[in-house]
Amino acid sequence: MDNTGRVTAAVLIIGDEILSGRTQDTNLNAIARFVGAHGVDLAEGRVVGDDETEIVAALNALRTRYDYAFTTGGIGPTHDDITADCVAKAFGAPLYEHPEIMAMLTARWGAEVTPARRRMARVPEGATLIKNPVQGPPGFQIGNVFVLAGVPAIMRGMLEDIGWRLKGGAVVVARTLRVEGSGEGVIAAPLEAVAKAYPKLSLGSYPFFGPEGYGSNLVVRGRDPEEVAAAVQALNTALTDAGVAKLYEVDA
Amino acid sequence: MDNTGRVTAAVLIIGDEILSGRTQDTNLNAIARFVGAHGVDLAEGRVVGDDETEIVAALNALRTRYDYAFTTGGIGPTHDDITADCVAKAFGAPLYEHPEIMAMLTARWGAEVTPARRRMARVPEGATLIKNPVQGPPGFQIGNVFVLAGVPAIMRGMLEDIGWRLKGGAVVVARTLRVEGSGEGVIAAPLEAVAKAYPKLSLGSYPFFGPEGYGSNLVVRGRDPEEVAAAVQALNTALTDAGVAKLYEVDA
Numbered sequence: 001m002d003n004t005g006r007v008t009a010a011v012l013i014i015g016d017e018i019l020s021g022r023t024q025d026t027n028l029n030a031i032a033r034f035v036g037a038h039g040v041d042l043a044e045g046r047v048v049g050d051d052e053t054e055i056v057a058a059l060n061a062l063r064t065r066y067d068y069a070f071t072t073g074g075i076g077p078t079h080d081d082i083t084a085d086c087v088a089k090a091f092g093a094p095l096y097e098h099p100e101i102m103a104m105l106t107a108r109w110g111a112e113v114t115p116a117r118r119r120m121a122r123v124p125e126g127a128t129l130i131k132n133p134v135q136g137p138p139g140f141q142i143g144n145v146f147v148l149a150g151v152p153a154i155m156r157g158m159l160e161d162i163g164w165r166l167k168g169g170a171v172v173v174a175r176t177l178r179v180e181g182s183g184e185g186v187i188a189a190p191l192e193a194v195a196k197a198y199p200k201l202s203l204g205s206y207p208f209f210g211p212e213g214y215g216s217n218l219v220v221r222g223r224d225p226e227e228v229a230a231a232v233q234a235l236n237t238a239l240t241d242a243g244v245a246k247l248y249e250v251d252a
Numbered sequence: 253m254d255n256t257g258r259v260t261a262a263v264l265i266i267g268d269e270i271l272s273g274r275t276q277d278t279n280l281n282a283i284a285r286f287v288g289a290h291g292v293d294l295a296e297g298r299v300v301g302d303d304e305t306e307i308v309a310a311l312n313a314l315r316t317r318y319d320y321a322f323t324t325g326g327i328g329p330t331h332d333d334i335t336a337d338c339v340a341k342a343f344g345a346p347l348y349e350h351p352e353i354m355a356m357l358t359a360r361w362g363a364e365v366t367p368a369r370r371r372m373a374r375v376p377e378g379a380t381l382i383k384n385p386v387q388g389p390p391g392f393q394i395g396n397v398f399v400l401a402g403v404p405a406i407m408r409g410m411l412e413d414i415g416w417r418l419k420g421g422a423v424v425v426a427r428t429l430r431v432e433g434s435g436e437g438v439i440a441a442p443l444e445a446v447a448k449a450y451p452k453l454s455l456g457s458y459p460f461f462g463p464e465g466y467g468s469n470l471v472v473r474g475r476d477p478e479e480v481a482a483a484v485q486a487l488n489t490a491l492t493d494a495g496v497a498k499l500y501e502v503d504a
Binding site: 013016017018019020021022023024025026028029030031032033036041042043044045046047048049050054076077078079080109112113114115116117119135151172174184185186187188189191192195202203204205206207209219221 | 265268269270271272273274275276277278280281282283284285288293294295296297298299300301302306328329330331332361364365366367368369371387403424426436437438439440441443444447454455456457458459461471473
């Protein structure tokens with residue numbers, strides 16, 4: 001928790017396939033929504049390739065700065081799956097074959113527990129397992145770091161075993177006013193005036209345009225629902241005074 | 253260009269809406285594919301919020317380490333659009349109102365060029381403009397940094413005015429072998445053996461599973477098409493020897 005009472009997290013997306021453009025990441029977004037619902041703000045994201053030096057440096061930067069760090073990717077059985085090694089190195093903790101994962105692998109594969117599959121049983125000493133309700137081996141937690149799969153369906157399944165571990169602050173409330181037919185050039189001044197009047201809130205403008213028309217979604221975010229409501233009311237008034245004609249609240 | 257002849261780039265995604273989970277970023281992926289086609293490797297990605305200290309620190313870290321840095325987001329007219337200010341600060345260059353952008357704004361808005369709209373005319377001294385063929389004001393380049401819009405359709409339009417500015421290396425060739433009905437536990441050993449035999453190439457395994465079956469896409473990436481072809485052949489042989497029955501090359 002920082003000196004504003006905010007509880008923060010960072011996401012480290014690991015994988016050459018994201019940086020090459022082969023794969024569109026969706027894990028950062030899923031984790032952002034997940035931690036937000038638990039009163040934790042995602043404060044930074046990073047994407048690095050399958051490179052030990054890069055992964056260790058990024059993980060150490062993030063885990064020491066934020067309350068929580070999540071990694072996704074690189075926990076499979078192939079040679080480029082080096083996340084467990086990197087996390088162990090970052091924490092200075094040796095890897096060992098976790099008996100619970102070895103038991104799962106043996107139950108699943110019997111005599112076919114190849115050396116590659118055994119790689120997936122390795123976790124750093126001091127880690128606890130994160131259940132994988134979908135397919136394959138579990139993730140793990142060590143300190144404030146959660147090590148998750150890269151495949152989105154598996155990653156999201158693992159989040160189900162993380163909520164109870166997070167000590168979040170107050171959940172952020174977001175309300176959205178949708179303006180149609182007025183551009184940001186008209187919106188900006190009243191928006192800024194209200195933002196200055198409510199310095200503890202975050203006010204953002206997200207323009208849209210297309211064949212169906214143009215306008216902007218104005219989002220008011222904060223931890224105190226009454227303060228957010230007051231700012232939405234003030235914004236409504238300020239926009240109307242500035243000549244914005246079409247304006248209504250939406251769920252978004 | 254680093255000591256391996258690789259030309260590198262980084263992407264800095266700017267915006268609270270990405271970190272809150274409200275918006276799914278697609279710009280990193282689009283830039284990754286774009287620079288890859290120009291022989292430039294995306295080497296790192298970062299996501300930060302609308303915070304001057306964070307943006308300046310991340311931009312300085314990335315622009316000094318990589319050949320190119322791309323930013324997306326924060327160039328609109330509202331109070332939370334502070335990217336131009338941050339880039340100016342990072343470069344120690346003052347902002348000024350670019351006459352070409354002022355002319356565009358005046359042509360579009362006439363007397364309605366509000367102070368908010370004028371904000372969009374501000375670029376750091378020494379910047380050159382990046383054409384925006386879609387809607388709104390241009391982006392800009394200063395040094396090795398490209399400052400682009402956050403709205404994906406506009407961002408992609410701006411990329412059309414960037415290709416000619418990039419001095420890339422050899423374009424990476426990627427070929428994909430698709431394995432069906434064999435898991436990574438079987439694939440890992442032959443894959444690792446081929447990866448060790450071709451240390452200049454990148455070999456990755458991207459598993460899939462679902463109602464339609466399971467398997468993995470094995471991607472061989474490198475700059476020398478003949479070396480990539482030799483590795484694909486070697487991988488084909490090694491997988492067949494390891495008992496993989498269904499295996500074919502796909503475009504992916």
